[in-house]
Amino acid sequence: MKPDTNDKKIVTRFAPSPTGFMHVGGVRTALYAWAFAKKHGGKFILRIEDTDKEREVDGSIEHIMESLKWLGLSWSEGPDIGGPNAPYIQSQRLDTYKKYADILVEKGLAYADPYTQEQLESFRKQAEEEKRPFLYRNHRPENPPTWDGSMPLRLKISEPKTYKWNDAVRGELEAGPEALDDFILVKSDGYPTYNFAHIIDDLYMGVTHIFRADEFISSTPKFLALYEALDITPPVFVTLPPIMSPDGKKKLGKRDGAKDILEYKKEGFLVDAMINFLAFIGWNPGDDREIFDSNEFLEAFDLKGIQRSGGKLNEEKLLWFNKEHLKKMSDSDFKIAVDSFITEDLKKLSTYDERIDKVLPLIKERISVFKDVAEMISSQELHYFFMQTEYNVQELICPEKLRKGIEVGLNDVKDTLRALGDLLTASTEKQAALAQGEYKNIFWDYADQRGRGIVLWALRVALSGREKSADPFTICSVIGTNDALQRIENAIQKISNQQST
């Protein structure tokens, strides 16, 4: 009944229950288990723990698998692909649990619980009133009925003792007999409890390392008692620190607004950024490196770097990670990604014609996440690339700090713009250069002569109509010489109109 100790291959698993979506807590556990197995050439198994039919939510399994797939956490055995120890859904493994339950009954290590839930409840209340901890074993029936499956089956802890065990992250842990009680192995509905089922499954599936969060520390003595009863050598326990809600007041949970991991996908976070972020909640490489793609993380990951204390979920840091990973992306990859991210409706906007290809690289260095692209495209922010936009004449005059003490009036701006317009229409030689997008070279001498701030500000506002925008050279090369000229003339006209009123 012991796992094959000759097989040194590492086997980890992720065993969620299908009660809805996954939030970063669950995914982080999956990530570490996956990374550890992957890194050591082992197996990573996906198993569904659906023994609580009350809490089950339709579609969860698909949702969970989609989440893992998005992040590239691939499993080599699982409910969808099967494997040597199929099935990988606990509700389909009831025979197996029954077999082990019978063994325990035969050995006299498990017995039927004859009490009703109401009776149990009154025992509990009584204990509470007397201010002592409730222990079922104090009420253990002397002659329990034969277990026929209609009653819960409990493990008999005949000698409650202190258990000591080793955790790969926390080191030596121990808990006294108070932590131990006759717990339920099989519920009256015939389904096993987590406490029982996971141990049998891990045995069958050859799991060598159990990754789970620290809320399971207090039930570890129960697990150890059961391993003992079944004469199983326990796997290695790898206890992960809790992830706390952003306010740090409690462990992150669905009830407190923890987000579905696929929400992050919808918002346009990059997979590598997400992995990078998750990896760092509770782990670090021990040096100053921060940016990892999935492969680099795999390379660097180890159990030693896993933290003991909990960390808060910090979405600001996630945004930063995403920005960093965006920087590493090539313009062409960015284009492809944006194209698949933004909706068809957005693509139909007048502000999404072929010029967008030239605008995209500018967007790339100004956003944190893809959803920002959609926002920029649908807002006024980028309209100037596609059409003449409205602005106030006074905005053509550069702010005080750029004038360097020189007085600038609308007349100066007008002269400046005329000169710039002339530059654009000058020699055919220059026209050829402009066709190559050499706007900067054409304008630069004049800007240096007259004062960069004054000239370039006026030009930029004339072209963009905005106080904040891309630089004028880039705008020119996107909109072309003719449009640029038109906008400069419009600006001059605007000034004239202003002056005549």
Add this chain to the structure above:
RNA sequence: GGCCCUAUCGUCUAACGGUUAGGACACGGCCUUUUCAAGGCUGUAAUCGGAGUUCGAUUCUCCGUAGGGUCACCA
């Protein structure tokens, strides 16, 4: 309440028992830049408290304190 876990800047964290306690996010300043973004430099900011061990404690021990977890026919 019993039991268990945890404790370094606001946040995530680094530091064979000997460091001016380092880095990152966020925040502020400066530089560069026509503006924005990016970039460079830089500033503010931490060892929960108390004993003990030690020549020396962020580090080891104990006691407090605080936070979290757990005490289900949930996982």
